[in-house]
Amino acid sequence: MVRIKLELLKIFFAAFILCISGNGLAQNALYIPPALTGTTFNLNVQSGTTQLYPGNPTPTYGINGSFLSPTIIVNKNDVVTLNVINNLTVATTMHWHGLHVAPENDGGPHQSISAGSTWSPSFEILNNAGTFWYHPHGEGKTELHVGKGLAGLFIIHDPAELALGLPQTYGVDDIPLIVQTKAFDVLQQIAIADHMDTAVFVNGTRNATHNLPSQVVRMRLLNGSSMRSFYFGFSNNMTFYQIATDGGLVETPNALTRLLIAPGERSEILVDLSGMNGQTVDLVSYGSEMPDGIFGSPSVGSGADTMDMYMDNFLNGADFNLVEFTIGAQTGSPITSIPSTLVPYVPFDIADVDVNRTLVFDTITLVQGDTPNRAEGPFGINNTTFNMDSINITIPLNSTEIWTLKNNTLIAHPFHIHDIQFNVIEKNGTTPPITEQGWKDVVLVMPEDSVKFITRFTTFTDEMVPYMYHCHLLHHEDDGMMGSFLVVDPFAGINENDISSFEVFPNPSSDEWNITGKWGNESVTIQLTDAQGKEVLKRDYSNVSAEEGIKVSASTLNAGIYFLTIVSEKGAQKLHLVRN
Ligand code: C2O
Numbered sequence: 001m002v003r004i005k006l007e008l009l010k011i012f013f014a015a016f017i018l019c020i021s022g023n024g025l026a027q028n029a030l031y032i033p034p035a036l037t038g039t040t041f042n043l044n045v046q047s048g049t050t051q052l053y054p055g056n057p058t059p060t061y062g063i064n065g066s067f068l069s070p071t072i073i074v075n076k077n078d079v080v081t082l083n084v085i086n087n088l089t090v091a092t093t094m095h096w097h098g099l100h101v102a103p104e105n106d107g108g109p110h111q112s113i114s115a116g117s118t119w120s121p122s123f124e125i126l127n128n129a130g131t132f133w134y135h136p137h138g139e140g141k142t143e144l145h146v147g148k149g150l151a152g153l154f155i156i157h158d159p160a161e162l163a164l165g166l167p168q169t170y171g172v173d174d175i176p177l178i179v180q181t182k183a184f185d186v187l188q189q190i191a192i193a194d195h196m197d198t199a200v201f202v203n204g205t206r207n208a209t210h211n212l213p214s215q216v217v218r219m220r221l222l223n224g225s226s227m228r229s230f231y232f233g234f235s236n237n238m239t240f241y242q243i244a245t246d247g248g249l250v251e252t253p254n255a256l257t258r259l260l261i262a263p264g265e266r267s268e269i270l271v272d273l274s275g276m277n278g279q280t281v282d283l284v285s286y287g288s289e290m291p292d293g294i295f296g297s298p299s300v301g302s303g304a305d306t307m308d309m310y311m312d313n314f315l316n317g318a319d320f321n322l323v324e325f326t327i328g329a330q331t332g333s334p335i336t337s338i339p340s341t342l343v344p345y346v347p348f349d350i351a352d353v354d355v356n357r358t359l360v361f362d363t364i365t366l367v368q369g370d371t372p373n374r375a376e377g378p379f380g381i382n383n384t385t386f387n388m389d390s391i392n393i394t395i396p397l398n399s400t401e402i403w404t405l406k407n408n409t410l411i412a413h414p415f416h417i418h419d420i421q422f423n424v425i426e427k428n429g430t431t432p433p434i435t436e437q438g439w440k441d442v443v444l445v446m447p448e449d450s451v452k453f454i455t456r457f458t459t460f461t462d463e464m465v466p467y468m469y470h471c472h473l474l475h476h477e478d479d480g481m482m483g484s485f486l487v488v489d490p491f492a493g494i495n496e497n498d499i500s501s502f503e504v505f506p507n508p509s510s511d512e513w514n515i516t517g518k519w520g521n522e523s524v525t526i527q528l529t530d531a532q533g534k535e536v537l538k539r540d541y542s543n544v545s546a547e548e549g550i551k552v553s554a555s556t557l558n559a560g561i562y563f564l565t566i567v568s569e570k571g572a573q574k575l576h577l578v579r580n
């Protein structure tokens with residue numbers, strides 16, 4: 001059924017493109033989303049209409065307005081409350097992308113906000129200064145809700161960043177740039193059809209123009225598109241300086257003339273416009289130079305495994321303007337130099353790694369008889385697609401892990417994980433490019449390539465509510481290229497003061513666990529289950545003493561977390577064992 005709808009839409013699109021492709025003339029002032037500051041935020045999620053084209057107004061979604069979402073600006077260590085008031089007629093969710101928050105505050109598909117209700121997560125801002133964002137994450141609905149306008153920046157400041165004297169006057173020398181392409185149907189309604197995203201928006205503005213002062217200006221770039229990557233550069237080819245990756249500032253500014261940003265990713269850049277008063281310069285996406293295999297590049301896939309109608313979309317492989325900047329007078333106290341150092345970067349240490357995991361991206365057969373296409377999908381991770389009711393990975397708290405992402409398909413997937421920031425340590429067997437050496441929560445995995453990152457899962461645990469990892473091509477995410485993970489406390493259930501409390505050593509272990517308790521020659525039954533709840537071992541002991549304890553062999557088990565239930569004459573207890 002989905003397929004038939006798609007075919008019909010494509011016919012409409014083909015007709016529609018003919019009508020809109022001549023639109024590039026009228027220019028519009030770049031919209032700067034209003035900034036919300038403080039610690040309590042009222043986010044009124046609503047539907048409305050927006051005049052995006054002459055003629056029919058377009059039905060859109062917005063927060064505190066009919067289209068797009070305000071910019072939330074907070075300080076590290078603030079305790080914030082976000083009242084997400086769902087005035088839509090459908091359920092949605094709101095996810096704080098990149099923020100280190102407890103799973104119940106994360107706003108993934110498990111925190112659905114029904115129509116008419118309000119969700120009010122409250123949490124401390126633990127991330128360092130950086131550019132994050134927020135968007136809906138409903139099961140199968142992310143592309144539709146983000147596409148219709150629900151996407152906003154979430155800016156964090158901290159003392160180390162404020163001390164650097166970077167441009168930070170929002171909308172003046174610190175410019176939010178949410179870059180998106182969208183697809184429209186013949187009725188000028190925003191449509192979900194990843195192949196025909198032919199309308200270019202920056203902060204919801206088509207053909208945007210903006211005035212900038214002739215000094216150092218900071219730009220916060222967010223790729224909020226469903227599918228398209230952007231290869232940013234300026235029309236005069238001037239050098240710009242990347243100062244932050246997804247999760248915050250880098251150690252030293254990276255001097256660049258091009259910067260690739262995939263869906264979900266952010267980057268902060270500085271541009272020095274000193275002496276350019278009176279000139280204009282365009283922010284451009286150089287699609288013609290983008291490496292093949294990335295949606296937006298000249299080609300994706302090969303032979304029978306290509307994207308249907310890919311080359312019918314005139315933006316693919318093309319260079320196109322995003323914003324035209326007109327440079328004017330300086331502001332009162334302008335920033336005029338690019339700092340030489342920013343903040344220290346101390347990535348996780350490979351010597352601390354407890355667990356290695358591999359995630360394989362592959363095509364998957366969703367509908368019996370369908371042949372998946374290696375560029376078009378559908379795609380899964382480790383041979384499975386997202387299921388609301390199952391947990392794919394269980395991770396012990398404070399586990400330091402290397403994840404290897406292996407892409408067996410012919411399209412690049414931007415992989416995103418909630419809860420943590422990671423350090424990319426390897427791309428295709430070598431050091432990652434300088435632009436990805438920093439704190440990241442999205443990494444683009446090229447076709448038939450692999451990526452390794454290192455991270456640590458700290459602070460938050462929950463036995464029930466998972467976090468997500470997924471492809472940030474929203475079409476892929478909605479189709480199930482997503483999984484869930486729990487972070488659990490391996491020592492939960494061990495009560496030091498209890499007569500029957502236990503000690504486990506070593507834990508994690510790869511050989512065996514020694515479990516000692518205050519047993520007095522009693523009978524004990526143990527049962528070991530894996531993270532999916534499957535029993536892997538059950539054993540009875542008749543005469544367990546405190547000195548002896550019991551030993552559970554770990555050597556034949558797969559790496560992961562196990563739940564041990566111990567039933568003795570004094571009662572039952574559960575603990576987590578980690579096999580590394
Ligand atoms: Cu930006 Cu799971 O999302």
Ligand code: CU
Pocket residue numbers: 095096097098416417418
């Ligand atoms: Cu996220």
Ligand code: CU
Pocket residue numbers: 379412413414471472473476477481
């Ligand atoms: Cu993908």
